[in-house]
Structure formats: structure tokens, C-alpha cells
Amino acid sequence: MSRGITQYVLLRALMIIPTVLILYTIVFIFMRILPGNPILAVVGTKSISPEQMKHLMHLAGLDKPLYVQYFDYLWQLLHGNFGVTLAFPMGVPVADYLRLRFPATLELTIWSFAISVILGLLTGTLGAVKRGTKLDTSMRLYSIVAYTLFIPWFGMILQYIFGVWLHILPTSGRINPNVNLHTITGLYVLDSILTGNWSAFVSSIKHLILPSLTLGIVLSGAYTRLVRNNMVEVLNQDFIRAYKARGVKDWKVTWYALKNAFIPVITLMGLQFAILLGGAILTETTFNWPGMGTFIIDRIEYRDYNAIQGAVVFFAFFVGLISLIVDVIYALLDPRVKY
Amino acid sequence: MLEVENLTVHYFTSVGIVRAVEDVSFSVGRREWFTFVGESGSGKSTVAQALIGLVPPPGKVVGGKIVLNGRNLLEMSEKELRSIRGKEISMVFQDPMTSLDPLRKIGDQMVEAMTEHGIDEEEAREKAVRLLESVNIPADRMDYYPHQLSGGQRQRISIAIATALEPCLLIADEPTTALDVIVQEAIMELLNELKEKGTSITFVTHDVSLAFERSDRIAVMYAGRIVEMGDADELVRNAMHPYLKALLESVPDVCSDKEVKAIPGNPPDLRNPPKGCRFHPRCPFATDICRTQEPELREVENNHFVACHGVV
Amino acid sequence: AQNKAQNQVSSVAKNKTSQSVQASSVVIGVTDKVTDLDPANAYDAFTWEILENTMVGLVKYKPGTLKIEPALAESWEVKNNSTVWIFHLRKGLKFSDGTPLTAKNVVWSIERVMRIKGDPSWLVTDFVKKVVAENNTTVIFYLKHPTSYFLALLTTPPYYPVNPKYSPDKIDSDQTAGGAGPYKIVKFVRGQEIVLEANPYYFGQKPKTQKIIVRFYRDATTMRLALQNGEIDVAWRTLRPSDIISLEKSNFNVVKVPGTYIRYLCFNVKKEPTSSVLVRRALAAAINRSEIASMVYRGTVEPLYSLIPNGMWSHLDVFKKYGDGNVKLAQQLLEKAGYSKSNPLHIQLWYTPTHYGDTEADLAQMIKSQWESTGMVKVTIKSAEWGTYVDYARKGQMQAYLLGWYPDYLDPDDYTTPFLSSTANTWAGTGFANKTVDSLLKKAQQIPNQDERAKIYEEVQKILADQVPYVPLVQGNLFVVTKPNVHGVTVGPDMVMEYAYLYRT
Amino acid sequence: MLSSIILKPVKAIFGNRPGRGFLIAGTIIVLAVVIMAIFAPFIAPYNPTAISSDTFSPPCWKHIMGTNRLGQDVFSRIVWGSRIILYVVLVATAFSMVLGIPVGLVSGYYGGKLDRVLSTVMDSIYAFPALILAIVIAVVLGPSPMNAAVAIAFVYVPTYFRMIRGQTLSLKGQLFVEAAKAIGARDREIMLKYILPNLIPTILVVFSLSVADAILTEAGLSFLGLSVTPPTPDWGYDLRVGQAFFLDGYWWLVFFPGLMIMLLAMAFALIGEALSERTSTSAR
Amino acid sequence: MPEMLEVRNLKTYFPVRVGILDSLRGKKYFVKAVDGISFSIDRGEIFGLIGESGCGKTTAGRSVLRLVEPTGGEVIFDGVDVLKLGKEELRRIRRRMQIIFQDPYASLSPRMKIGEAIAHPLIIHGIADRREAREIALRMLKRVGLTPEEEYYDRYPNQLSGGQRQRVAIARAMALKPDFVVADEAVSMIDVSMRASILELLEEFRRDYRLSMLFITHDIAVARLIADRTAVMYLGKIVELGKTRRLIDNPIHPYTKALVNAAPSITRRERREKVKLRGEVPNAVNPPKGCRLSNRCPFATDICRTKEPELREVESGHFVACHLA
Numbered sequence A: 001m002s003r004g005i006t007q008y009v010l011l012r013a014l015m016i017i018p019t020v021l022i023l024y025t026i027v028f029i030f031m032r033i034l035p036g037n038p039i040l041a042v043v044g045t046k047s048i049s050p051e052q053m054k055h056l057m058h059l060a061g062l063d064k065p066l067y068v069q070y071f072d073y074l075w076q077l078l079h080g081n082f083g084v085t086l087a088f089p090m091g092v093p094v095a096d097y098l099r100l101r102f103p104a105t106l107e108l109t110i111w112s113f114a115i116s117v118i119l120g121l122l123t124g125t126l127g128a129v130k131r132g133t134k135l136d137t138s139m140r141l142y143s144i145v146a147y148t149l150f151i152p153w154f155g156m157i158l159q160y161i162f163g164v165w166l167h168i169l170p171t172s173g174r175i176n177p178n179v180n181l182h183t184i185t186g187l188y189v190l191d192s193i194l195t196g197n198w199s200a201f202v203s204s205i206k207h208l209i210l211p212s213l214t215l216g217i218v219l220s221g222a223y224t225r226l227v228r229n230n231m232v233e234v235l236n237q238d239f240i241r242a243y244k245a246r247g248v249k250d251w252k253v254t255w256y257a258l259k260n261a262f263i264p265v266i267t268l269m270g271l272q273f274a275i276l277l278g279g280a281i282l283t284e285t286t287f288n289w290p291g292m293g294t295f296i297i298d299r300i301e302y303r304d305y306n307a308i309q310g311a312v313v314f315f316a317f318f319v320g321l322i323s324l325i326v327d328v329i330y331a332l333l334d335p336r337v338k339y
Numbered sequence B: 001m002l003e004v005e006n007l008t009v010h011y012f013t014s015v016g017i018v019r020a021v022e023d024v025s026f027s028v029g030r031r032e033w034f035t036f037v038g039e040s041g042s043g044k045s046t047v048a049q050a051l052i053g054l055v056p057p058p059g060k061v062v063g064g065k066i067v068l069n070g071r072n073l074l075e076m077s078e079k080e081l082r083s084i085r086g087k088e089i090s091m092v093f094q095d096p097m098t099s100l101d102p103l104r105k106i107g108d109q110m111v112e113a114m115t116e117h118g119i120d121e122e123e124a125r126e127k128a129v130r131l132l133e134s135v136n137i138p139a140d141r142m143d144y145y146p147h148q149l150s151g152g153q154r155q156r157i158s159i160a161i162a163t164a165l166e167p168c169l170l171i172a173d174e175p176t177t178a179l180d181v182i183v184q185e186a187i188m189e190l191l192n193e194l195k196e197k198g199t200s201i202t203f204v205t206h207d208v209s210l211a212f213e214r215s216d217r218i219a220v221m222y223a224g225r226i227v228e229m230g231d232a233d234e235l236v237r238n239a240m241h242p243y244l245k246a247l248l249e250s251v252p253d254v255c256s257d258k259e260v261k262a263i264p265g266n267p268p269d270l271r272n273p274p275k276g277c278r279f280h281p282r283c284p285f286a287t288d289i290c291r292t293q294e295p296e297l298r299e300v301e302n303n304h305f306v307a308c309h310g311v312v
Numbered sequence C: 001a002q003n004k005a006q007n008q009v010s011s012v013a014k015n016k017t018s019q020s021v022q023a024s025s026v027v028i029g030v031t032d033k034v035t036d037l038d039p040a041n042a043y044d045a046f047t048w049e050i051l052e053n054t055m056v057g058l059v060k061y062k063p064g065t066l067k068i069e070p071a072l073a074e075s076w077e078v079k080n081n082s083t084v085w086i087f088h089l090r091k092g093l094k095f096s097d098g099t100p101l102t103a104k105n106v107v108w109s110i111e112r113v114m115r116i117k118g119d120p121s122w123l124v125t126d127f128v129k130k131v132v133a134e135n136n137t138t139v140i141f142y143l144k145h146p147t148s149y150f151l152a153l154l155t156t157p158p159y160y161p162v163n164p165k166y167s168p169d170k171i172d173s174d175q176t177a178g179g180a181g182p183y184k185i186v187k188f189v190r191g192q193e194i195v196l197e198a199n200p201y202y203f204g205q206k207p208k209t210q211k212i213i214v215r216f217y218r219d220a221t222t223m224r225l226a227l228q229n230g231e232i233d234v235a236w237r238t239l240r241p242s243d244i245i246s247l248e249k250s251n252f253n254v255v256k257v258p259g260t261y262i263r264y265l266c267f268n269v270k271k272e273p274t275s276s277v278l279v280r281r282a283l284a285a286a287i288n289r290s291e292i293a294s295m296v297y298r299g300t301v302e303p304l305y306s307l308i309p310n311g312m313w314s315h316l317d318v319f320k321k322y323g324d325g326n327v328k329l330a331q332q333l334l335e336k337a338g339y340s341k342s343n344p345l346h347i348q349l350w351y352t353p354t355h356y357g358d359t360e361a362d363l364a365q366m367i368k369s370q371w372e373s374t375g376m377v378k379v380t381i382k383s384a385e386w387g388t389y390v391d392y393a394r395k396g397q398m399q400a401y402l403l404g405w406y407p408d409y410l411d412p413d414d415y416t417t418p419f420l421s422s423t424a425n426t427w428a429g430t431g432f433a434n435k436t437v438d439s440l441l442k443k444a445q446q447i448p449n450q451d452e453r454a455k456i457y458e459e460v461q462k463i464l465a466d467q468v469p470y471v472p473l474v475q476g477n478l479f480v481v482t483k484p485n486v487h488g489v490t491v492g493p494d495m496v497m498e499y500a501y502l503y504r505t
Numbered sequence D: 001m002l003s004s005i006i007l008k009p010v011k012a013i014f015g016n017r018p019g020r021g022f023l024i025a026g027t028i029i030v031l032a033v034v035i036m037a038i039f040a041p042f043i044a045p046y047n048p049t050a051i052s053s054d055t056f057s058p059p060c061w062k063h064i065m066g067t068n069r070l071g072q073d074v075f076s077r078i079v080w081g082s083r084i085i086l087y088v089v090l091v092a093t094a095f096s097m098v099l100g101i102p103v104g105l106v107s108g109y110y111g112g113k114l115d116r117v118l119s120t121v122m123d124s125i126y127a128f129p130a131l132i133l134a135i136v137i138a139v140v141l142g143p144s145p146m147n148a149a150v151a152i153a154f155v156y157v158p159t160y161f162r163m164i165r166g167q168t169l170s171l172k173g174q175l176f177v178e179a180a181k182a183i184g185a186r187d188r189e190i191m192l193k194y195i196l197p198n199l200i201p202t203i204l205v206v207f208s209l210s211v212a213d214a215i216l217t218e219a220g221l222s223f224l225g226l227s228v229t230p231p232t233p234d235w236g237y238d239l240r241v242g243q244a245f246f247l248d249g250y251w252w253l254v255f256f257p258g259l260m261i262m263l264l265a266m267a268f269a270l271i272g273e274a275l276s277e278r279t280s281t282s283a284r
Numbered sequence E: 001m002p003e004m005l006e007v008r009n010l011k012t013y014f015p016v017r018v019g020i021l022d023s024l025r026g027k028k029y030f031v032k033a034v035d036g037i038s039f040s041i042d043r044g045e046i047f048g049l050i051g052e053s054g055c056g057k058t059t060a061g062r063s064v065l066r067l068v069e070p071t072g073g074e075v076i077f078d079g080v081d082v083l084k085l086g087k088e089e090l091r092r093i094r095r096r097m098q099i100i101f102q103d104p105y106a107s108l109s110p111r112m113k114i115g116e117a118i119a120h121p122l123i124i125h126g127i128a129d130r131r132e133a134r135e136i137a138l139r140m141l142k143r144v145g146l147t148p149e150e151e152y153y154d155r156y157p158n159q160l161s162g163g164q165r166q167r168v169a170i171a172r173a174m175a176l177k178p179d180f181v182v183a184d185e186a187v188s189m190i191d192v193s194m195r196a197s198i199l200e201l202l203e204e205f206r207r208d209y210r211l212s213m214l215f216i217t218h219d220i221a222v223a224r225l226i227a228d229r230t231a232v233m234y235l236g237k238i239v240e241l242g243k244t245r246r247l248i249d250n251p252i253h254p255y256t257k258a259l260v261n262a263a264p265s266i267t268r269r270e271r272r273e274k275v276k277l278r279g280e281v282p283n284a285v286n287p288p289k290g291c292r293l294s295n296r297c298p299f300a301t302d303i304c305r306t307k308e309p310e311l312r313e314v315e316s317g318h319f320v321a322c323h324l325a
């Protein structure tokens, strides 16, 4: 059994490859459809001799035919190398940026994820248990309203209330710059715990609250809906009535129902994580969060091919990894799954 | 032992009130096998669920009494009810595929049914093993998940769980409908043994042959009402209600070459049941009074109840 | 401009006297980025600011002025018709990590720039033929042609000696070893912050504040919030006009610094319909600079009537002859060019959305509205991301488009040659070429006498206003907004803030 | 709660059925916005792009939603802005339906290698953060409503494809399809006459939910400046510009555009929710 | 009576869905749903096929019509081997071979008016144009008792009860005037009170059209009522075949005995001989060696566990596959 599962995990991991390849190809094609290139973005409005232009293009490897560029980059990727940036500044390994930016996004998404799941479970369960009542309708409405909140708008309103008006929470950044934090993982909360840095801990938590609340609430809507609907379905199943007919306590029955309702929710989580990453872009923009989202937007301005390709490939890989984890959790939780 | 009087259950759905069960009265004695038989939608399951207080929303018991061993279940608090469920009254459901929690080992589910009623874990485990053996399932299946067992096995486990605390009343709602005849036969045997041991059984089925083959007493339901009730032998020999007569004539039999006769028409829509006797649109003997006045369930002979204006 | 700058310095001086308890660190917020810590490749205004605070060249501007004063070099001599420049270094110079700094380091660093051929390398290679270290303290430059403004060039980062830790022949973007400036870099996190500490080996005055933290913000709003929340002490480049105005109202100190960056509109003189000089003049006349300054920039910029900024010698308000928002003149000119209300001029106006800040779209809208107020123009606004925009410009694919200019060195030459010399202006894509202008500009580069040069530049500006390949719009001011307890804001006309004078009580 | 504000009047008319209340509320909002878009010239009191000196006027009788930094009337911009968002979203949705539905249908019906390749590609795109992909595409294509529509369409094709393919797969296994085969129907007839009509409820649900999603994506793109060029009024873009002034107390610059985005997305989501409840209950 | 259909050694195997591990290892398993069955049906005859759930009855019926591709064997319909036909020929022959499914809820498209559902096959086969097809459909509706037919024509399936839907399904099949019909559990999902009428309807069609029918059921009582001859299936094989009454009243194979014995009956209130099978139906992926019933049969001997019994004629027209018969 346990050998089975490791093999399953390994094989399932192989399935990430086509996903990454497909996204790389899409981005590669799109990035090169239209004029402009990173070197021009760097040179900008300065006069530069054709020789120097050529020199710079050569440095960046952009003088090669497109298909060569395509496979060159793929070849690099195979060696775990994301290439170097092509603009502002040139030549910095993209991996350095990812190492710097990704933990920020990860920290934001993890917290938002936790918030959305907890909120979703609470509201969804509440709605399902009280199905058909006003409370249920409210919860269903909550799910819709939350889901359709426009992230920057909602974020700004929170900023206004808690940052400007009440003045109790910071509205941008990840940590107070005057706090010195020795980073290990790049996840500030974790780092401050690891290094026993109390003030960094407080500061990073404070900075996390608004962005993760924004993103978390928005995404909780989808969970509310799914949990509620699954719960309603599960609660209508015979085994739930069978539990009750055996005199099992209500909270236990609800818990078992929740466990069953949770199984399909797990599948959603993989996809939801992708949406979370998308939402993170807007959240990062609104809260000046130095993560992947803002990185990608910055890099796009300069047509930094390598950086965008690298970021997309990395994201694709990460999303693949998440869905792998989700599948494994699913397989572990649901005894019916065959692998 | 169980006395039900004027039980009425309605489903308050968004498209109208479904009068699933109306004015149903019956009693089940000790060691008795009492069967509800009727077509789909006639309200059998609703009665069964009402007995144990588990009518699913939007259904509500709107009237009547359910007296078990002298106590009216409808007046009990949720907590009291819970303490009775599983211990004095328990239930087996129709679909063995869905009546066990797919995520938990069957052993755990069995044990829980007992520990919830104050039996300690160890004892419960031992008892669970014995119970499994009593329904002919090897004890090592304790660690199996429901999907690893066949439908028949699952249904036997459901029965084992339901009878773990030796309740005096076991409600079985079509426990064999999803199963094959050979398995069905085994389950019926099992229920019969339980009855012999002293459990009363309230059985629900749409299979007329099955109902009449096994039961002591039978209530025939039509559109939410009992139309005829009495000893099984008596009813076969001396069916009085036109519906039951027609029903018995429409069922083919393995053992005889009798011709079957179809019943004309369709079952009524319970949201909007026919006025008067609910069977009158399909009844060849219907008279004016049948169209206007609802017949009451009357005892026509000793222990033989019929609800028909045509029966004197 | 010089006058204003001096006022600035005197206020700095006043602040200096009232010393009380000083904090050991000041946090500065910016929306710019440090792109590249290698002076061989860095080529944007804010990165140069960091480089100028952590490195220093042979000469530098006197804080807050256009006057050049000695830095690493104590003195210098000019020979051979401004083609040989000899510099004498101070003794006992050290880099910020204590490594001795000699003439050899200076030469090595400049040769490194020439070797690497990075972006700003032309500031060296276009002028310097050879640079040699005569001995440990003497550096001699041999120039390609007489260059009257060589000292101005020397103040730019490509000429700064860098720590020998820099890779000798590769761009070293993340190198924090720095040079010999007043500060050294102790921490650099891309996109987040850079932390500076006073350089104990600096030859000049000790900085007022031991530690400077610069935080990078993605946009002005978040930076402003950070200032309001007390996360930063100084909000530096670039707040939006609206932010500055409202911050000033709510008790923050706002220091206005005249800038030397200019905004202008380009016309493609080779492409219909802007190939017609009448059209170009008409469109220039329809532009209302004061309306732009007040509505788009909310009074934070000054109208500009020439490419050479106000306050720089030789500046002439040559575009005043068209007036501001002179709809009548515009209509006349358009009619002459054959357009009318029923046959309006159709034109595309391009801008780039992020490179020049959020106000850019408003600027485009404003110009559209002004042009259309003639009733004879129909404007379509178009935009492209910077990388594409630049490509379109170079290829001459746009008709009318907005650009801006940050000077590389402070001399009228840098505001004329790159725009008007037909060999140097290919980047701008206007296609403007004029033999007279070409030869005038060449001449001005070689004459050492400033008055004679000024005459030539005046003449060039007149041709510019006549031909209208560019329409100067506004000249930027810079604003520093600080908490009330922050003093010593010092920004020179090169728009670089000198952190060494900054302190907080 | 909000529920009572929206549902109360609806309930008063249509009774106590949340599904129906949702449907009605959603339809009303959508209709209102559509009417706003169609009759914009008659509804908007001012030219939405006209610059005036009456800047930053707070909501008042003259300007019910105030004016912005250029003195443009916010309400007029909101009214006209509905055109852009509807246009982009509907064009995008039409594109992705036209691509996603037939391909999903054929792919699911025939299965085989092509199906596997298509599914892998679609799943990959689907699993990737849609907004990020849309941003990359929109930036590259340049800001214009059509390009934004293309970018959005691209990322939503997989939504339709997967849904349709999945449904087709399950319908394909249903008895009535087998029955159609048994009466001798051709593949094309089976797909068009037996499967497609049964996909319509799903399509409607996916349509409303993905339109709700696309509205937010469009708003996201224009918030990042990738959908329209000024002075074209657009909710997402106006919100973005308003952000700069929001904290100075000019709340109306942000509040109204954001509210409209939410309302419109919510309207479609309400419809989708109601429809999906309907299809799931009418299933049996 | 001439033979309408002859099935020879029909086999249908299904690949079993495996986890990705096995699929990548290239392992394949098959459910031998139908594993070599032979029988023939005469013109106008109703041939019953009974057995427990999962024994392969439905698969047999679908294989005969090639709604699933059989793995092997022959299906001779009116002299033609159906399994050898090309796609278009198959489509054409389907006019003459129809099927009625078990689940009346699923066998009609929920989005198609029932009138159209009946008319469509006529149009497909070019038997009638649109208007004529409507006429015929209306006639069929009346014929199966859905009157007023004009009103029923425009209804959708969800507006009908199960019994009514089954009538529609029958009307659809019969509209083509087929020679042969597979009725797969045609009454098992219908309300008790309606079953008899459906059975009557099928009887009528058989009489009127001289229809041959493969009548699949798990209800022995129903088989007894309607089938002329009956075959009993167990795990993909026919274990006993003969005249229905003879088979039910005097079963020979232990499995048939158990089956008949287990069937409930109103008139018989106690069991006859107790033939009890042990355990459960084994997995069809991996059936027992020898006789497939050997692990459950109370009479099993060594030969049963090693050698597979042939279907032998023990009396005229009565076949049994049991070593002990």
C-alpha cells in the first residue's frame, strides 16, 4: 500500500510536465507576436549605435531564430535554470527573483487560503444545516456577494477603514522596515517564529491581515457554495439518517457529514488555488505586496521574455504541484480512490 | 407495544404541500412482523421515518400520536429521542450502498452505535465481532470500508448495527429492493430470526409477493392512507378493498399459472389528491359518495380494517 | 533655477543649526526601482541617486547647485584645447570597505565601463579616447574631440571608481561593494528595500544620519499610505500631484525642488499628416500648457516653451510665439493646410501608460481635448507598453507621441543634440533632419566659450520652434514630502537627493 | 443583512423561494445595466469625456455621483462604461462558447487520442491562474476592448470545453443516447438532437457563472490598464484612476465603479445560482 | 417456426478501469460479462433471459444489437451476421431490431417531446416524411393508450409517470414495425400496479406483429408469465435453458433451483426444498475455475471445481450445464 502510494505520487508527478510545457509554449508564442523587445525597453529614449544594439541583442540571445530560442530556454529549464532577466537590470538570474518574490505570494496565498477555507466551511455548513431557512438564504447570498467582490475595490475599502480611518493596521508592504528580520524561508511569519523575533512576528502578522482577509473573503464564497451544496446532498443521504437512527449525537453527525462533503471540496481546492494566485495579483497590486503578481506585471512592461516565461513556468509547476498534493490528500482521505 | 394514531405527515415544498401521510393509525405488537405495502409514493417510507422521528425536511409531522411502550415519541425532546433511537427503536434503510458512511471503517461505525449509548469501547468491539458473525460475515471485515463489501453484506451489517442494542422495534424500509432474490431471501431469513428472538419488525415494501409471504399483519397503503389492514392470510383470502383486490390480481406468481389483470389509470398526484376516496378514479365500482366523501378505515371483521364505502 | 536651488540650500543650512537629538535612521520611500547596482550598466535616474550616494567621482556638484567642486580629485588642469584633462587625487583615499583607492582604481573602473559596453557606456566611449594613471594620484584623460562640458560628464556614475570586487568584464547588477561615497550598502532586496550605512572611510563630512533605508513602492498611493502610517519618514520620487497637495494640507513638510526633466510631444515629420509643418504648428498652437500644468499636474510642474529647461543658460521661450491654447491661430493654420470642420484632421496620439506615471493618460486626454477644441481635429488616443512603445518610436510608426527626457549631464548640449542632430535622434523617430542644425550643434560642442555657445543654442531653438518636430510641454518639479520632524532635504539640479544631509529629530 | 434589502421586495412579489428571488433580482440588475448601455446617450446627463473645471465635485444634484479629477461626470461615465464591460464580456464569452462548446462536444463524444490531447491542453490552461494568463496576453496584444476580449476568451475556452466535454461524456453513457443509437440515428444527429439540447441547462449555468467571472476578469484587466484607452469610460479603469484620490476623501471615484462591477457580476452569479439549482432539482 | 435470431458463442468482455498505476504498467483486466452464450429465438417467440444482477443479461441484449461491440461469436439475424455488418448497413438493419430499456426515466431524452421521440426514428430511416411521421406517432400514442394523443404528443417525458414513459418507449420501438425486440427489464422499474398493463401491451404487439422478443428479467414470476422459453444465466454463461414452465416448475441446475426457491410468492407461504447457495456472486473479472457455481454450490464435487460443464440437452429442448444433471 505505501509502496503503491509513493509510486502513485511519482507517476502523478510526471503528469505535471505536459502542463508546464503547454503553458510555456502558449506564453512563448504570445510574448513574441508583437513588436518590441526587452533590449529596446532598456535602451528607451537614448541614442544607441546599431553595433551596440546588436551587441546587446546578442548578449540577450535574441538574435537567434525563434525556434532556437524556444528550445534553448526549454533546455535551460530542464537543468532547473530559469534564465536571466533581459531588462532592467539585465542578467540577473530569474530564479533569484522567484526566490525573492515567491515566498511573499506563498505567504499571502497560504493565509488567504486558510481564511477562505475556514470561512467557507463555517458559512457553508451553517447554511446546509439550516437549509431552507433565512439563514441559509443569507449564506447563499454571502457566497455570491463574496465571490463577486472586486478585489481592488474591496481591498481599498478595507484599507480605508482599517488603515486610514481607524489607523490600526498597515496598508502596504510585508513588514515594518524598521524591524530587522533575518529571513530563512522568506515566509516572514514563519521566519520570525524560527528566529524568535517577536516584533517581526507582530509586524508581519499585522501586515498580512488586510491583504489576506481581502483575498480570503473573496474566495471563501466558492467554498461556501460548494460546502453548502455538498452538505445538503450528504445530509440527504441514507447514512446520515442511519447515524441519527442509531442515536448518534448531532454534532458528530454534522462532523461526519462535513467529512463527506469535504471530499469534493478538496478537488476544488486545487483549482481554487489557481484562482487564488490570480486574485493575488490584484491583491498584491492593491496592497503593494512584493510578490509574484507585481513581479510579473513589472516584467511585462519591459517585455522581459525570460522573466515572464520563467514566472509562468514556475507558476504552472507550482499549480501542478498543488493539484498533485490535492490528489494525494484525496487519495488518502477517500478510501474509495484507486491508484 | 407500538400504537400509532392519526399520524399525518406533510412535506412543505416550494411547489405546494405534499400530503404524504394522512390519518394513519395502526399498532404493532411484540414479536410481530407488520408490513406496509403499497406503490411508489404511497407514503410508506414517510411513515417509517416518522416512527423514528426522522422525516427529512421540508417534511413535518403535523398531527397524531406515536406511542412506544407507553410514551409518545412526538412529545419527546431531541435528547430523549436520541437516547431511544438505536436502543429501543431502530431502522434499516433501502439502499445498502448509501446507508453506511463511505469514509469510515464498518467496525468503527458498529462500535460507535453502541458507545453512543454508554457501552464502553472494548465491550462494544467484542460485541461487534459477535454481531458480524451472527450475520454471517467474518470478523476481519471490521477493518473494511463499505465499498469493499457487496450490497448484501452491507445490508446485513446495517441490520447488525440496527439490532446491536436489541431494540424492541426494527423498522426496515425496503431493505431488499436493491438486492437480488437470493440475497433477499437471506436477508428475510435474518429478519425472521430476529423476530423469533423477540424483536418486532415494521417492514416496508412495494413487493406484494414478498409482503404476503413473510408478514404476520399487513397494511396496504394507497396515496398516503391505509386502505386495508389485517392478518396476511386473511387479506389474501378475503381482500375487500377494490385496490387490494386488483393489486393481488395484477401480480404474477412463480408458483401458479394465473392470468394477471392490469389496474387501469395512474397513481394520484399527492399534491392534489382526488377528492373523496383517493382510489375512485381507478375504481370500477366507484359511486357518487366515493367521489365526495373520504372513507374511514373501519374494522369490518375481527382485526380486518378496510377504508371503502363499497364494503359493508 | 540656480537661485531657487540656493534658497533651498540656505534652508538646509538653517535647519542644520537647530540640532537636537537625532534619530539614527531615516526611512525613505520611492516608487522607482534600483535596477542595477553596476554603474557600467545602470542608466536611470533613481539608480544613479543610489550610486551617487554610495560612490563618488573625481568631481561632483556642490550640494544643491550646478557648480562643480572637487571630490576625489583635489585639483585639475585642462590642456590641448580641452582634449587633455589631468586630475590630481587626494591622498589616502579608501573605498567603503577600507580598501585603498588609487588612480589605478579610477582607470580600471572607467576602462571596465568601456569594455562592458553597457547602456550608459556612451557617456564614456563617445568622448574618452584613453585614460591613464600617471601615478597613484594622477589620472589623465585623452578625449576624442574637444569637449567643453567634460566636467559635467565626470559627475555621472560611469566615471565613478568602483570597488575592485566588481567583476572586471561582466555586468555585476547585484554587487553591493559600492565605491567611496558617503554611504555603503549593507542590504539590498530587489523590489523591497536597500539599506545604507555611513561609510567610515569617506573623505568628506560624516553623514548626519547613520542609517538610511530606502523602501520601494509599486505605486504612489501605497507609498503615500506608508507615509501617513508612519512607515516611512520621507516620500521621495514620485508622488502624484494629488497626493502632494493633500499631504501638504495635512501637516507634512513639502519641499519643492526644481527639476531638469522635461516632457514633450513628438511629431513624425515624415508621416502623414504630421509631415506638414502647418499641421505641426497648428497643433502646437492649440496646446495650452498652463491648463495642462494645473489640471493634469495640479500645479506641480511649470510650463515649458523650449527643449532647454528654464534656468539653464541659453534657454529661450521660443514656443511662446504660438501662444497657449491659441485656438484661432490653430484654426487658421489648419485651414491653410486644407482642413476644415467638415473635413477634420484625423490624428493618432500615443502615450505609454506606466513609464511616466499615472498622469500620462490624463495628459493624453487633455491634449486630445485641447486639439479637438479647434473643432477641426479628431484625435484617437492609443497606447502601448514601454517595450513596444519604444520600438514604434524608433521605427517611426507613430504620428504624435509623448515622451520625456531626463538629462544625462547638465548642459544645453544634452537637451539639443539628442533631439535635433540627425545622427543622434534616431531613437526619437521624428525623422527630423536639418543640415544647419547639425553643423550648429557640432560647432557648439567644440567651442570652450560659454557665451559663444549660448548664441548657437539660441539659434537652434529658434529653428526648433519654426519646424516643430517637438513641442515642449512642461518641466518637472520634484517634491519631497517628509514628516514634520525630518530636516535637511537636499536635492541638486541633477535631481539627486543627497542622503548625507538628511536627519530626523 | 444584504439579503433582506435585495430579497424583501422580490419576496413580496414572488413568494418565499430563494432560487426564484435570486433569478428575479439578477435579471433585474442585468436588464438595468443593459438598458443603461443601450440608452446611454439618453440616460447620461453629460458627455462622459468632456473635461471641465468643475473637478472633484462630491455627489450633488448636478452630479449625482460627483465628478472626477478632470471634471468629468462620474455618473455619465458609469452609464457609458456599462457599454465597454458588456461588450468585452459578451464578445469574450461568445468567442469562448463558439470555440469551447462544439470542440468539447465532439471531443467528448468521439473520445480517443484527439480528445486526450485536447483535454490535456485545456486542463493545463484551466488549471493556470486565468487572470495571470489573461494579463500576459492582453499586455502583448495591447490595450483595446477587442484585445481584452480575446485575452478573456482565450482563458475561458477551457471552462466551456471541460464542462461540455464532461457532460457529453456522461450523457453519452445515458440510456437515451443508446436508445438513439438503437433506432439508427447517425452520430451527427445524436450530437445535435439528443445531446446538445440536454447540454443547454448546463450551458446556461456555465454561461452565467463564467460571465460573472469574466466581468471580474475584465475589471481586473482594465484595473491594470489593459482594456481601454482613455478617455473611453470604463469601470475598472476609472476605479484604478480613482484609487489615487480615494484616500483624500474622494470616495465616490472608487465607490461607484466598484459597486457597479460587483452588482453586475453578482447579478449573473445570482442567475447562475438560481439556474443551477433548477437544473439540479429538475434532474429528477 | 423459422428462426429469427441465432446467437452462437457470443462473448463480450469489458476492460476494467484500473488506477493510473496499473494503466501505466500496462496491466489490463477484463470483465467477462458475456462469456460464450448460444441460443436461438423463433419468429413470434418470446425468449426469457433471467439471472441475478451483474450476470450479463443486459450485456447480452446489447451485444445482440451491437450497442456494445461483442468480443466474439456470431449473431445471425434473419440470415445475416449482424456482427459483420458495416456501419451504414448496421444502421439500416436497426430498423428491424429494437430495444426497450429497463429505466424509462433515462431512456427518453428529457429535452425531446415524446411525440418527436416516436417520430424521429421514422424520419431517420426515411420511412415517412415529417408530416407522415407525426401521423404515425399519433397513432402509436393512441395504440399504447396515451390518449388524448394530440395532447400527449407535445409533452416532455418529465410530465409523465414511469409507466407512461415506458409506453412511449414501447411506442418508439414499435413504430418501426421491427421483427425483433430486446426488452431489457421492461417492467422492473414500473409501479406494481402498472406492470401488468405493460406486459399486456407487449403481448399484444407480439401477437399483432409476429414479433420475436428477447425478454430480459430478474423476476422469475414475470418470466413465467410471458416467456415461451427461458435461459438462466450465471456469471456470463447460460446454465439452463428450456421451456419456461418446465424450467421453473422442475429446475435441474442447482442455481436455477436456488433462484426459483428464493423468489417470493403469495400463494406459497413456506419454502419447498431448501437449496441454499453459500456466499456471494464472485467477481466476473476472475471467475472460479471449472463450474462457475462450484464455490457456492452445496452439491459441488471435484470435477465441478476443475472442469467447466457443457450445456447439454437433458430432455428434448431442455439444456443444462451441470456435471451432476
Ligand SMILES: Nc1ncnc2c1ncn2[C@@H]1O[C@H](COP(=O)(O)OP(=O)(O)OP(=O)(O)O)[C@@H](O)[C@H]1O
Pocket (backbone or CB within 6 Å): B011, B013, B018, B019, B020, B038, B039, B040, B041, B042, B043, B044, B045, B046, B047, B056, B057, B058, B059, B206, B270
Ligand atoms: N423530501 C421530500 N420532499 C417533498 N416531497 C417528498 C419528500 N419525500 C417524499 N415526498 C413525497 O411524499 C410522498 C410519499 O413519499 P414516500 O417516500 O413516503 O413514498 P414511498 O411509499 O416510500 O415510495 P417509494 O416506494 O418510492 O419509496 C411522495 O409523493 C413523495 O413525492
Ligand SMILES: Nc1ncnc2c1ncn2[C@@H]1O[C@H](COP(=O)(O)OP(=O)(O)OP(=O)(O)O)[C@@H](O)[C@H]1O
Pocket (backbone or CB within 6 Å): E014, E015, E016, E031, E032, E033, E051, E052, E053, E054, E055, E056, E057, E058, E059, E060, E218, E284
Ligand atoms: N460498459 C461497461 N463497462 C464495463 N463493465 C461493464 C459495462 N457494462 C456492464 N459491465 C459489467 O458487466 C457485468 C454484467 O453487466 P450487465 O449489466 O450485463 O448485468 P445484468 O445482468 O444486466 O445486471 P442487472 O440486473 O444489474 O442489470 C457487470 O459486472 C457489469 O459491471
Ligand SMILES: [Mg+2]
Pocket (backbone or CB within 6 Å): B044, B045, B046, B174
Ligand atoms: Mg420509500
Ligand SMILES: [Mg+2]
Pocket (backbone or CB within 6 Å): E057, E058, E059, E185
Ligand atoms: Mg441489466
